[in-house]
Amino acid sequence: MGALGRKIMVVDDNQDFVDFIRKVLESKDFRVSIALDGKTAIEKAVFDIPELVLLDLKLPDIPGEEVLTRIKEIDKDIAVIVITGYGGEQVAVDMMRKGATDFLSKPIEYEVLVSSMKNALEIRDAQIEDRRFDRYPSLERFFPFLAHEIRNPLHAISGALAIIQRRSDLKDEILAQSVKIIHEEVQHLNEFVQGCLNFVRPPDAVRFIGVEINEVISAVMNVILHMLESESKKIRVVTNVDPQLPKVYANYEELKQVFLNIVKNAYEAMPDGGQLTIRACLGSDSQIIEITFIDNGIGIKKENLNKLFNPFFTTKLRGTGLGLALCRRIIVERYHGKIHIESKENKGTTVKVELPAGRGPGD
Numbered sequence: 055m056g057a058l059g060r061k062i063m064v065v066d067d068n069q070d071f072v073d074f075i076r077k078v079l080e081s082k083d084f085r086v087s088i089a090l091d092g093k094t095a096i097e098k099a100v101f102d103i104p105e106l107v108l109l110d111l112k113l114p115d116i117p118g119e120e121v122l123t124r125i126k127e128i129d130k131d132i133a134v135i136v137i138t139g140y141g142g143e144q145v146a147v148d149m150m151r152k153g154a155t156d157f158l159s160k161p162i163e164y165e166v167l168v169s170s171m172k173n174a175l176e177i178r179d180a181q182i183e184d185r186r187f188d189r190y191p192s193l194e195r196f197f198p199f200l201a202h203e204i205r206n207p208l209h210a211i212s213g214a215l216a217i218i219q220r221r222s223d224l225k226d227e228i229l230a231q232s233v234k235i236i237h238e239e240v241q242h243l244n245e246f247v248q249g250c251l252n253f254v255r256p257p258d259a260v261r262f263i264g265v266e267i268n269e270v271i272s273a274v275m276n277v278i279l280h281m282l283e284s285e286s287k288k289i290r291v292v293t294n295v296d297p298q299l300p301k302v303y304a305n306y307e308e309l310k311q312v313f314l315n316i317v318k319n320a321y322e323a324m325p326d327g328g329q330l331t332i333r334a335c336l337g338s339d340s341q342i343i344e345i346t347f348i349d350n351g352i353g354i355k356k357e358n359l360n361k362l363f364n365p366f367f368t369t370k371l372r373g374t375g376l377g378l379a380l381c382r383r384i385i386v387e388r389y390h391g392k393i394h395i396e397s398k399e400n401k402g403t404t405v406k407v408e409l410p411a412g413r414g415p416g417d
């Protein structure tokens with residue numbers, strides 16, 4: 055567990071206990087705030103939502119149970135560990151039914167406390183992560199609707215633009231520029247809509263076949279050379295694919311889409327040229343195929359590393375932020391594989407994809 059900076063609130067009226075806990079937790083790099091009674095705890099929680107609360111059952115003003123309820127109303131993701139004195143266990147158990155993650159009896163051993171906190175924070179993180187995925191079903195309904203609503207007017211705009219282009223004097227520099235802008239923006243919107251649709255397109259297991267990784271990589275490079283003709287000249291591509299590599303049981307188009315998104319990102323990260331290395335080899339236990347894409351482009355800011363796979367996260371003016379979200383969806387959800395990104399700003403980025411060798415989804 056990275057304790058670094060995680061926000062903990064200790065609610066207890068025993069000053070000695072509070073001082074002790076604060077010292078211990080701060081030495082472990084937790085950020086600790088203190089409330090000596092229930093009312094203060096609730097006020098503080100509203101103002102600066104903690105990730106985890108250590109809550110004493112017996113407070114001078116409000117019963118601990120009520121504080122628990124109020125805290126969960128503020129944000130149900132706040133993890134709560136109940137601290138009891140002698141004989142408070144029954145109430146503590148009841149509180150677990152009301153959303154507390156654990157209870158500890160005083161005197162508390164340091165290791166027990168840290169392990170309980172670690173567990174509570176992990177549960178909290180997992181709940182937040184799960185909800186991120188829960189949102190997808192609504193996107194599944196929303197995107198096709200959005201696509202329809204956007205595409206129709208886009209077609210009309212494109213058509214009208216073609217007429218303007220044919221019938222006007224495009225030697226007029228300003229007019230030509232404006233037409234170009236409209237054209238590019240329409241194209242961007244079209245791509246965005248397509249990205250949304252790709253993201254939610256339902257699985258089509260029928261087309262799963264044995265796919266040669268080598269073939270997919272060649273196909274992707276062909277597409278890239280066409281798509282980014284001007285950039286292509288400045289980028290050296292080195293591929294190193296183990297010729298003995300077993301096939302992956304996959305949907306060819308889907309896999310191509312994944313590699314294309316990754317390679318496109320690499321190209322976009324090297325506007326002044328650079329090198330892209332693509333490696334594919336069998337993992338040490340022969341169960342997985344590892345495909346690695348290494349670029350020496352602009353890299354990724356540390357604070358963005360955990361957002362890359364979120365739908366719509368982009369740092370690009372013309373990005374959709376759906377490329378990696380789709381990659382993750384396909385690789386993790388459909389193929390039970392893994393995708394992992396390491397990066398250093400101004401140094402470059404490594405994207406590693408792991409696929410089960412020769413097995414289909416659901417095996």
Ligand code: ADP
Pocket residue numbers: 315319320323349351352353354362367368369370372373374375376377378379402403
């Ligand atoms: P988009 O390309 O539309 O921005 P993606 O989901 O493909 O959306 O990527 C999300 C973000 O991840 C990018 O905006 C960029 O900030 C970062 N990123 C992805 N791949 C790379 C890379 N190879 N080098 C640098 N940044 C990258």
Ligand code: MG
Pocket residue numbers: 315318319377378
């Ligand atoms: Mg992209």
